[in-house]
Amino acid sequence: MSLPGIRTRQVLLLLNNPDSPAERTAEKRRIRKHQVLDAIRRYGPIARVEIARKLGFNLPTVSGLVDELVRDGLAIESEPRRTAIGRRPIPVSLNPHAACVLGVDLGKIVTVGLIMNLGGTILGRMEKSTPTFSSAAEQGQWVQDFVREFLSQHAETLPPLAGVGVALPGFIYRPERAERHLTPEVEEIQRRLEDDLGVPIIVDNDAQMMALGALWFGNAADYQTFCILNIGYGIGMGTVIDRVVYQGHFGHAGEIGHIPFGEAGYPCYCGGHSCLENTASGSGVERMAREAALFPADKIFSALDVADLARKGDAKAVEIWNAFATALARAIGTVITLFNPQAVILAGRYTRCSDVFFDHMMDQLRATTFPALLNETDIVVSDLKENAGPLGTCACILHHIFSASHIPAVAVV
Numbered sequence: 001m002s003l004p005g006i007r008t009r010q011v012l013l014l015l016n017n018p019d020s021p022a023e024r025t026a027e028k029r030r031i032r033k034h035q036v037l038d039a040i041r042r043y044g045p046i047a048r049v050e051i052a053r054k055l056g057f058n059l060p061t062v063s064g065l066v067d068e069l070v071r072d073g074l075a076i077e078s079e080p081r082r083t084a085i086g087r088r089p090i091p092v093s094l095n096p097h098a099a100c101v102l103g104v105d106l107g108k109i110v111t112v113g114l115i116m117n118l119g120g121t122i123l124g125r126m127e128k129s130t131p132t133f134s135s136a137a138e139q140g141q142w143v144q145d146f147v148r149e150f151l152s153q154h155a156e157t158l159p160p161l162a163g164v165g166v167a168l169p170g171f172i173y174r175p176e177r178a179e180r181h182l183t184p185e186v187e188e189i190q191r192r193l194e195d196d197l198g199v200p201i202i203v204d205n206d207a208q209m210m211a212l213g214a215l216w217f218g219n220a221a222d223y224q225t226f227c228i229l230n231i232g233y234g235i236g237m238g239t240v241i242d243r244v245v246y247q248g249h250f251g252h253a254g255e256i257g258h259i260p261f262g263e264a265g266y267p268c269y270c271g272g273h274s275c276l277e278n279t280a281s282g283s284g285v286e287r288m289a290r291e292a293a294l295f296p297a298d299k300i301f302s303a304l305d306v307a308d309l310a311r312k313g314d315a316k317a318v319e320i321w322n323a324f325a326t327a328l329a330r331a332i333g334t335v336i337t338l339f340n341p342q343a344v345i346l347a348g349r350y351t352r353c354s355d356v357f358f359d360h361m362m363d364q365l366r367a368t369t370f371p372a373l374l375n376e377t378d379i380v381v382s383d384l385k386e387n388a389g390p391l392g393t394c395a396c397i398l399h400h401i402f403s404a405s406h407i408p409a410v411a412v413v
């Protein structure tokens, strides 16, 4: 089933584990096909013989799979080039318009949606303020309406939709553990979007999706191992180890906002009393600004307004951002010491305030972190900045398409 006017591309993205020998054989072939498609995406235009060489597959297998991809409309053959020594191999390229993916980053303050074609070109963007939800059903309905409106704006020009990614803050349980561990929020969103669109829906933790976005689109593309901090209303972390997102046994890795590096004496919803998030986050900055009476009691403000005051030299505002930077530095120093990543990348909504906290954060890091470890780690602001979240949701779908599936090849051999 799908919304009127919205075309879908089935089978390009599959999430289910095959469980019969026949299905396993088909799955193995499908994974190979997507590996070929990925080689075409990365290196195209590329000849079949070159694909075979890069993947270590035999040429007849590659040729058969490329023929299928051309028939499916996913790959395009270039004109054969004639040279003095005869016909040259026909190169093939990815057809970026064969499908599109949609991503939604549901933040506490704003929700951003992106539609992207297979080649990574953004075809549409929609941003709305996020309301406060009183139930999982209300949140699910709102996301459903958001996606319906977004798609209807672009219905006439979009390539067929292959899948949708949705990023949520906090605990998310991975789809393959659905029978034991789905939160009501995830269930609501998945069910409603699947009913509407009939394509696979992946809901995951925002910082973990952001890590994939950094691998696909950002300045992290060259790193093998890095941590990315999502600094928004709260703070979370995505961890990439050897180019794989580390999610933890139950999918909860990276809840860095709840380590006890914030100010003491502030009860947190997690049960802690000194969570990092009470200081090193947008909500933390806003809390400190309220306590310092930085603005009149009836004024609505955000951490961005506190940054504006700091830029003008307001001593209280500078002090608040210094407290933010100090807490953040303790967290980054700990991450560096534990993981020895090549880089710690700062991303999310409040990296647009990095001019008011970055230098103090680095001073604190240098004062408290083992220099040998700190010196070999890049500390950088993501070039994706506040788009890191929504790009991550699209990257998650592209990653599943081009890596064949989340199922490693060994699992179906």
Ligand SMILES: [Zn+2]
Pocket: 257, 258, 268, 269, 270, 271, 272, 275, 277
């Ligand atoms: Zn907490």
